[in-house]
Amino acid sequence: MADEKLLRLATRAGRHLLREGRCLATAESCTGGWIAKALTDVAGSSQWFVAGHVTYGDAAKQSMLGVRARTLARFGAVSEAVVREMARGALRISRADIAVAVSGIAGPGGAAPGKPVGLVWFCWARRERRAVRLRVLCRRFRGDRRSVREKAVAVALRGVVGESPS
16 A cells, blocks of 8 residues: 555656656665655656665765765754755766755664654755755654655655645
């Protein structure tokens, strides 16, 4: 059932990207590539999906996406600052028009003061002429690890088409 819902959302994202003549890249941490998987489950996704980057650890965020060590040290991997840098990095290295970045705490462990299990940060970055427009969202999801990750994938996909991530 969940896979069907995500496939519908990914299909809608793909149609939106095709209509706009744009392509997408992902930068994922807690979702572990699930956003890219949902997108590439759509037949014809090679027309609008460019690259997926799974940067689960801090070192990968730095080496693959250019997230600064000082940003990670100051704010932690699950933060607005880090998802902003992840999204910008995904745009830069993939040359996509749009990128979505996700970092969170899926659980059951990993919580820290002020960062509970289920906390997920999102950033959608969009190239516009000579600038990059960023949209950031923070959500806290309830449920087990799979549920938190699945909900994060759904929000990320809805955000690609500019929908309110409910």
